[in-house]
Amino acid sequence: MSQTKKxxxxxxAGFIGFHLSQxxxxxxxxxxGIDNLNDYYDPNLKKSRLDILxxxxxxxxxxxxxxxxxxxxxxxxxxKFHYVVNLAAQAGVRYSLVNPYAYIDANVTGFLNILEACRHYPVEHLVYASSSSVYGANxxxxxxxxxxxxxxxxxxxxxKKSNELMAHTYSNLYNIPTTGLRFFTVYGPYGRPDMALFLFTKAILENRPIDVYNNGEMKRDFTYVDDIVEGVIKLLPHVASPSPSxxxxxPDAASSFAPYALYNIGNNNPVKLLDFISTLEQALGMEAQKNMMPIQDGDVPATFADVDDxxxxxxxxxxxxxxEGIQKFVDWYREYYTK
Incomplete structure (x- = not known):
């Protein structure tokens, strides 16, 4: 691959963006790299990532x-970018119930500005983060x-579904090659403090109970951040092209007559939440106190990525x-928060 690609x-400064940039x-x-360094979660964590970059x-x-x-x-x-990877977004399912406007601003209007920029200052490939959340009630x-x-x-x-539709429109109208990546429950060092692994680890180490939604029956296709990053990097030069068939x-939802593509990036191995917690307890050498709770609005009971494509x-x-992934997170957490 060319050494000079920009x-x-x-x-x-976000979780995946930091690992990918590195x-x-x-x-x-x-x-x-660009980021607005907002305070949706502790900006100090974003600054720590940026200091490394x-x-x-x-x-x-x-x-x-x-x-x-x-x-x-x-x-x-x-x-004059060769590639664009759009990871900036307002993340989090639960926060979208509280502050819906933040999602339209960042994820819809913000993404439109990226598409318009790619239209007027052409790039070889626009790759953008979608989410396993688009599967919804499936x-x-x-x-x-x-x-x-x-x-x-x-x-x-x-x-996130809107992003895929908007990207398709721009691929069709302006011949911009776009690839959407549906990420499945990403975890790892420098992870987001609003994610379960971070919340659980913090609570267990502070001897506080953890909230276990859907009584621990939830299943998630937990995907280690290095795997997400490797998938993104492999897809950058794999420029989306029209499907002749x-x-x-x-109509096939994952391809098009336009230069447009979609991929799942997930571990292809759903894990029950209680088993996830048990693995975390093993890595921490501590047992969690559990508050069993019903499923939350906006949550889905299970995710499972087909990664054949x-x-x-x-x-x-x-x-x-x-x-292995949880142990790496725990090792990072202990080192980072005992500085």
């Missing part, structure tokens, strides 16, 4: 919000990108075992 990573720099890419000679950072259209356009005009397992996903159960999911009488097209399948 990549824009939006949300670079890996891209290690692999010889030039990375420009800023020492890398091929990384540069701009504090920009996706809503700042003129600054986004100016950046595209100046930098119950046929494993979840396949070829399934219809028209029944979201949270506004967060609806905005696409048929409007029998990812394997077929780029020869990659996430495979980090849960015990």
């Amino acid at each position: 990549v824009l990573v939006t949300g670079a 890996k891209l720099c290690q692999q010889g890419f030039e990375v420009v 800023k020492v890398l000679s091929t990384f540069s950072f701009h504090k920009i919000d996706l809503l700042e259209k003129e600054r986004i356009d100016q950046l595209f005009e100046t930098e 119950s046929k397992m494993p979840f396949s990108v070829h399934h219809n996903v028209d029944h979201p159960v949270s506004l967060y999911a609806a905005t 696409w048929d409007g009488n029998n 990812l394997i077929k097209d780029v020869g990659f399948k996430p495979a980090t075992p849960l015990i």
Whole structure:
């Protein structure tokens, strides 16, 4: 791969954006990161991630919000990106019940500004984060990108589905190659403090009870962050192209007559929440006090990624075992919070 490819990573101070930026720099890419450093969760964690990135000679950072259209356009005009990876978003299913407008601003209007910039300052490939949440009320397992996903159960999911529809429109109208990646429950070091693994670890170490929703019967396809990053990097040069076999009488949801593609990136191995907690207890060497709770609004009982297309097209399948990934998170957490 060319040493000189320039990549824009939006949300670079975020959990996945940080890991991706680091890996891209290690692999010889030039990375420009942007982030608005908002306070949805502790900005100090974002600053810690940025401190690590800023020492890398091929990384540069701009504090920009996706809503700042003129600054986004100016950046595209100046930098002339080869690839764009849009990870900036308002994350979290539960917060979308409390502050819905934040999701429309960041995930819809913000994404539109990225699409417009790619239209006016062409790039080789736009890759963007979707989510396993788009599967919503679907119950046929494993979840396949070829399934219809028209029944979201949270506004967060609806905005991610909107991203896929918006990307398709721009691929069709302006021939912009776009690839949407549906991430499945990502975890690992420097993870988000609003995610279960972080919340559970903090509570257990502080001898506080943890809230276990759906009485622990929830199943999630937990995916280690390094596997997510590897999938993204393998797909960057795998530029989306029109499918010659696409048929409007029998439309396939994952491909198109336009340069558009969708992939799941998940571990392909759902784990029951109680088993996840048990693995965490093993890594911590401590037992959790559990508050058994009903399922929350906006949550789905299970997720399970079909990754056949990812394997077929780029020869990659996430495979980090849960015990290994959780141990790495616990080791990081203990070191980071005992500084």
